[in-house]
Amino acid sequence: MTSISENTPNSPQNARKFPYLRQDFTASLVVFLVALPLCVGVAVASGVPAELGLVTGIVGGLVTGLLPGSSLQVSGPAAGLTVLVFGAVDSYGLAALGVIVLATGLIQLGMGALKLGRWFRAISLSVVEGMLAGIGLVLIAGQLYSAAGLEAPASGIDKLTGLPGAAADALGSTEALTSLALGAGTVAVMVLWKRLPKRAQTVPGALAAVGLATAVTAAFGLSVATVEVSGLLDVIQPPGADAFGELANVGLLGTIVAFTLIASAESLFSAAAVDRLHKGPRTEYNKELMAQGAGNTVCGLLGALPMTAVIVRSSANVSAGARTKASRVMHGVWLLLFAALLPSVLALIPLPALAGILVHAGWKLIPFRSIVPLWRDHRGEALILVVTAVSIVAVNMFEGVLIGLALSVVKTAWEASHLKLEVVDKGAGPIQAHLTGNATFLRLPKILESLEALPQDRPVELDLSGLHHLDHACRTALENWAERHSSTGTDPVKVTEPAKAAV
Numbered sequence: 049m050t051s052i053s054e055n056t057p058n059s060p061q062n063a064r065k066f067p068y069l070r071q072d073f074t075a076s077l078v079v080f081l082v083a084l085p086l087c088v089g090v091a092v093a094s095g096v097p098a099e100l101g102l103v104t105g106i107v108g109g110l111v112t113g114l115l116p117g118s119s120l121q122v123s124g125p126a127a128g129l130t131v132l133v134f135g136a137v138d139s140y141g142l143a144a145l146g147v148i149v150l151a152t153g154l155i156q157l158g159m160g161a162l163k164l165g166r167w168f169r170a171i172s173l174s175v176v177e178g179m180l181a182g183i184g185l186v187l188i189a190g191q192l193y194s195a196a197g198l199e200a201p202a203s204g205i206d207k208l209t210g211l212p213g214a215a216a217d218a219l220g221s222t223e224a225l226t227s228l229a230l231g232a233g234t235v236a237v238m239v240l241w242k243r244l245p246k247r248a249q250t251v252p253g254a255l256a257a258v259g260l261a262t263a264v265t266a267a268f269g270l271s272v273a274t275v276e277v278s279g280l281l282d283v284i285q286p287p288g289a290d291a292f293g294e295l296a297n298v299g300l301l302g303t304i305v306a307f308t309l310i311a312s313a314e315s316l317f318s319a320a321a322v323d324r325l326h327k328g329p330r331t332e333y334n335k336e337l338m339a340q341g342a343g344n345t346v347c348g349l350l351g352a353l354p355m356t357a358v359i360v361r362s363s364a365n366v367s368a369g370a371r372t373k374a375s376r377v378m379h380g381v382w383l384l385l386f387a388a389l390l391p392s393v394l395a396l397i398p399l400p401a402l403a404g405i406l407v408h409a410g411w412k413l414i415p416f417r418s419i420v421p422l423w424r425d426h427r428g429e430a431l432i433l434v435v436t437a438v439s440i441v442a443v444n445m446f447e448g449v450l451i452g453l454a455l456s457v458v459k460t461a462w463e464a465s466h467l468k469l470e471v472v473d474k475g476a477g478p479i480q481a482h483l484t485g486n487a488t489f490l491r492l493p494k495i496l497e498s499l500e501a502l503p504q505d506r507p508v509e510l511d512l513s514g515l516h517h518l519d520h521a522c523r524t525a526l527e528n529w530a531e532r533h534s535s536t537g538t539d540p541v542k543v544t545e546p547a548k549a550a551v
Contacts, residue, residue: 068371068372068374069374071369071370071371071375072370072371072372072374072375072378073374073375073378074368074369075365075368075369075370075375076370076374076375076376076377076378076379076381076382077379077382078250078252078364078365078367078368079122079361079364079365079368079370079375079376079379080378080379080382080383080386081251081252081255082252082254082255082360082361082364083105083122083124083358083361083379083383084102084105084255084383084386085254085255085257085258085397085402085405086101086124086125086127086254086358086360086361086405086409087101087102087104087105087124087125087383088101088102088275088394088397088402089101089127089402089403089405089406089409090125090126090127090129090130090353090406091104091125091353092275092399092402093127093130093134093187093190093191093194093402093403093406094125094129094130094133094134094137094353095133095134095137095138096133096137096142096145096353097276097278097283098275098276098277098394099277099278099279099280099282099283099387099391099394100283100351100352100353101124101125101353102280102383102386102387103280103283103284103347103350103352103353103387104124104125104347104352104353104354104355105124105125105379105380105383106380106383106384106387107343107346107347107350107352107355107380108122108123108124108343108355108376108380109122109123109124109376109377109378109379109380109381109383110377110380110381110384111342111343111346112339112340112342112343112355113373113376113377113379113380114373114377115335115338115339115342116332116335116336116339117319117331117332117333117335117336117337117338117339117340118319118322118323118331118332118336118339118357119328119329119372119373120322120325120326120328120362120365120366120370120373120375120376121315121318121319121322121331121336121357121358121359121362121365121376122357122358122361122362122364122365122376122379123315123339123340123343123355123356123357123358123376124355124358124361125353125354125355126311126314126355126356126358127183127187127406127409127410127413128179128180128183128310128314128356128413129307129310129311129314129353129354129356130183130187130406131183131186131187131190131204131445132183132303132306132307132310132445132446133145133353133354134190135303135444135445136148136300136303136307138202139299139303140294140297140299140300140303141291142285142351143285143287143288143290143291143351144287144291144294144300145351145353146285146286146287146291146348146349146350146351146352147287147291147292147294147295147300147348148300148303148304148307148348148354149307149344149347149348149352149353149354150287150344150345150347150348150349151295151304151348152304152307152308152311152341152344152348152354153340153341153342153343153344153345153346153347153348154341154345155304155308155341156308156311156312156337156338156340156341156344157338157341157342157345158341159308159312159337159341160334160335160336160337160338160339160341161334161338163334164334164337165312165316165333165334165335165336165337165338166333166334168312168313168316168317168333168337171313171453172429172432172452172453172456172460173429174422174429174430174432174433174436174452174456175432175433175436175449175452175453175456176313176314176317177415177418177433178432178433178434178435178436178437178440178452179310179313179436179437179440179445179448179449179452180314180413180414180415181413181414181415181433181436181437182204182436182437182438182439182440182441182445182448183410183413183440183445184410184411184412184413184414185204185208185410185414185437185440185441186204186207186440186441187406187407187409187410187413188407188410188411189204189207189208189211190207191231191403191404191406191407191410192211192214192403192407193207193210193214194231194399194400194402194403195227195228195230195231195232195400195403195404195407196214196217196218196224196225196227196228196231196400197223197224197227197228197272197273197399197400198214198217198218198224203444204440204441204442204444205441205442208441223271223272226270226271226272227272227273227398227399227400228400230261230264230265230270230272230398230400230401230404231400231401231403231404231407232404233257233260233261233264233404234257234258234260234261234400234401234403234404234405234408235257235404235407235408237253237256237257237260237261238253238254238257238404238405238408239408241253241256241257252364254405254408257401257404257405258397258401258402258405261397261398261400261401261404262396262397262398262401265396265398266396270398272398272399272400273398273399273400274395274396274397274398274399275394275395275396275397275399275402276395277391277392277394277395279391280387280388280391283351284350284351284352285351286349286350286351287348287349287351302446303446305446306445306446306449307354309449310356310445310449311340311344311354311355311356312337312340314356314357315336315337315340315356315357316331316333316336316337316357318356318357318358318359318362319331319333319336319357321359321362321363322357322359322362322363322366325362325363325366325367326366328371336357340355340356340357343355360409361379365379415433419433419434428459428463429459431455432452432455432456432459435451435452435455436448436449436451436452436455439451439452458490461488461490462490464486464488465485465486465487465488465490465491465517466485466486467483467484467485467486467487467491467494467495468483468484468485469481469482469483469494469495469498469499470482470484471498471502477507478506478507478508478509478539478542479502479503479506479507479508479509480508480509480511481499481502481508481509481510481511482511482514483495483510483511483512483514483515484514484515485514485515485516486515486516486517487512487515487517487518487519487522488517488519488521488522489519489521489522491522492521492522492525495522495525495526496525496529499526499529499533500529502533504533504538505538506538507538507539507540507541507542508530508533508538508541508542509541509542509543509544510526510530510541510542510543510544511544512526512543512544512545512546513544513545513546513547514546515546518546526543529541530543
């Protein structure tokens, strides 16, 4: 017969089974308090019911949290996908969102099974930072309209250029100024919260800011918009046959690719960042990609928001002393209990407060501190970052990322094609031209300019044996130059071929 003392949480038997239960339990509460306002805020900013943000947070805890990969990072709806989700819902409707997220999850599962997770680590950091900066700019601009209770324009560039007009409209409306003041107060609380004593910071700044904004709204009877509540079961709508029919739309397929690329890259970069915060087991990238895929597959089937690993929640998890994946699973349990038992609380939350939270989140996405040092030491990388961010604002998320990736590939190819031309002219006899390095089409202008400057009435010996690589475009151009040089009656150009491996 088992005694009561043997089953108590502090008993030696439970300590052996769950050695870190106390630490994980405490950490899960902290992560829950951090995740709650962010889940709701991201959902509202994405143009979907607030409860769908909680659904994604719950799946991130109970599904992704149970799977192997990264033991301490926490998944859920992320501010980095807000702009993309809003655009997808606006273009294809809420019903199609489930199909997009489901397809994203299945692709991630496939990539993880094919062990492609590690290749996401090869994406240029400047492209990722530029992507986040562009998202941050569009997010801030859009939420400034929400904070004032105004309707935001559709495109990123219109959001930015329309801000002066929106400010003029807000100044002429008492309700808009009240709403804007509440949003600004939320941002101020979050900024100042970090300066309070550590004991006060036990309550996350975002939760404190939303709580204070809600209390002020209720106490003074402020006329501001609040979260609309539908109920958890009412908002869960698996995609139907009509929604799957949208897969014939080329634009929707491009959106799926963008979701997959951005969600996967953000999750795996977050995993690398979280690994630097603790000394526990390192992330298994392919397994983590499959865990994210499983979570997004479930979210898609439920018609919820897409998920990524979120660095804010993950760092809070580590800082709170979490030791195993139990903390992130329990945080999902707390979100589920809140959504099931206290959904009416959401209706009290003022929308300007959520807008303030997302303005703060968008500001943190912009790497202000790293841009100046990056420009000083690596101007090419800084240019990629800025061009990616500007492209996302000016065009859209998907094309902006593609522009950044293309620019990164071109920069890498340019730097890899180091080429040196050494000309030896002894005054008599043939001129010797030695090419060493990597001869690619990117260096053709320089190569041809130097060779065409050689005297036309002198024989030339072209030594290519020092080349590590000679692409087809360069070989063809060199052959044409040699033919032209010899056509003036000069002896044919003598070419020493590179090794076979260089061709």
